[in-house]
Amino acid sequence: MSAPAYVRSRDNSRPRSRKSIALTLLMLLFVVYTLVPLLWLVINATKTQPELFSSFGLWFGSDFALFDNIAQTLTYNNGIFVRWFGNTLLYVVVGAGGATLLATVAGYGLAKFRFPGRRAVFAVVLGAIAIPGTALAVPTFLMFSQLGLTNTPWAIIIPSLISPFGLYLIWVYAAESIPTELLEAARIDGAGEFRTFFTISIRLLAPGIVTVLLFAVVATWNNYFLPLIMLSDPAWFPLTVGLNQWNAQATGVAAQPIYNLVITGSLLTILPIVAAFLVLQRFWQSGLSAGSVK
């Protein structure tokens, strides 16, 4: 029975199905690799501290303590977690939002206007992409401390505003997706440069902007090293540094392990970024297809 089916489908589907088995397996493997830590996180967020130590890691314990854990996470140490959450939001909205705005304006300008020094700017931007942020962290720290900005939110926001990669992305995207003829037509019709930018270009750039925004939001949300060295007062910590401080509490003299709160806190920390990705992804996809019809 299987033989005729095999023969019949041979012509059109055999090459495709042969390839896709390997690919599917690979994808499955990757899905497992990606989802198991998430699964672990969700499962273990439902356990109490003693149960974390006494039950199997990838299955639920006897008690379902998720809501209790969440309540504890939000209230532990006078609700410092909520404060960290607010700090992270502030850094993301101002830092990542500002970075996207600056990258869009600058990238567009570089792509669509000719002026002396363009090549120099190009070299600087490319060079900036090549330097890892970690290498700049210490000089930035010393500079900021001379300015008296360490241990303030500005120490996180100002460096987050600069996104050479985002600028480059917008630059390339603008060069490809905004026809110069369109801008010339707008100019001939009497529109000023700002009006052209806000009514025409920014719409064409939307998919690129969303991409840059997505990158910037994720980068700022996960920002760890910069706040670690810039901030000493937990009142300004973002979630990443704060959770690590909770984690470090389990070590040494007078250790107070609160692994259940670290785990539940981590779960609460990734929820907004997962939501942001799902929401923004839709814009991203629709934007990509919008540019393809020409």
Added chain:
Amino acid sequence: MTIKRSSSGIRRSAAAIVAVAAISAALVGCSADAGSSGGSGSASDLDAALEKGGTITYWSWTPSAEAQVAAFEKAYPKVDVKLVNAGTNTDEYTKLQNAIKAGSGAPDVAQIEYYAIPQFSLSESLVDLSQYGFGDLKDDYSASTWGSVTSGDKVFGLPQDSGPMSMFYNKTVFDQYGIEVPTTWDEYVAAAEKLHAADPTKYITSDTGDSGFATSMIWQAGGQPFQADGTNVTIDLADAGSKKWADNWNRLIDGGLLSDIPGWSDEWYKGLGDGTIATLITGAWMPGVLEGSVPDASGDWRVAPIPTYDGTPVSAENGGGGQAVIKQSKNPALAAAFLKWLNNDPESIKVFLEKGGFPATTADLESDEFLAQAPEYFGGQKINEVLTAAAKDVPSGWQYLPFQVYANSIFGDTVGQSYANKGNLNDGLAEWQKQLVDYGNGQGFTVNK
């Protein structure tokens, strides 16, 4: 998950970079203004400062800090102490080092563990408190802790807690397999073999290479591998004591008798609860951790003196630390007054003890009330009698390196390899020494020359 792992690696190397920059800069400063560190304060300044009041910042991660600060502010309403948890141990030292290097942002008073004090005192970052008459407080503290915060006549801090080493053992496991409580290291190794043979899932202890533990064990064996006199440093991790410990511990490594569960991990806490880890050789502050974080094992654990090499009681300090006044402080007299209250006033120490701390003050170590405590958790054993006896058996003369924080950070890459490969600890110690000598000389110290 992967992001977190890599970022901690980055953090460690970058922290080392920051600390490097700070030390070298500090050494330059050290030679420039050496001799002017006497200061101009006096004991009467402390009362005046408390009377006048003001605001100071205090960095600490001890659980007792909040209650102590509240009690202090109640006693001295004019003083406002801003308590900041700037991180636990190395996290805090990195921030402190950075702030000192940057010239601003350091607290007035900071918690610093004993092993890290030389790093900050040698770089002239701490106020010499002898100007406020702190030298007179010597007899209030156990000899080993006082030695850890002083250098000659200079007093760089006041001890808060101490960690004389003892052996914590799981009596239930010992009874189950008919194991006698070991008093010498030979007996300890024999007990390790017997336990592991009887139940291969159980181990005498877990050790994957911990710098604090190793240095304390060398201390107990009579070693003095680190000697520092100003910027002249001698490192000899092959001295008699170091070798004695390494040869002893090699037996456990070779026999596969050590659990490879990393200390302070969730698995480790689990192992302490279910008998997988049968003993802990550690500081006297451990009962608080066991009671607070391994509640399931209540009644299982007991305390015995640390095993010895030849039957003569001898211990060492493990962990613990004190508080110091940072030179950047704009109000050092007030900071010193707060520090004196924090680690010398009975009211403050009472709060500290209530939170499960193990004191460094002789009055408390010897008080009948303290010695008579018989916690349920330890089956009603008077554990403080064992723990305070250990405090008296700590050999004097031990020193940490003036770059011990860095030294500890590379312990895993050197000695830790001997653990991982079941190699010879002496080789690991030699490699550690080699890297420390290179590093020290590169930082402007004169090491082994």
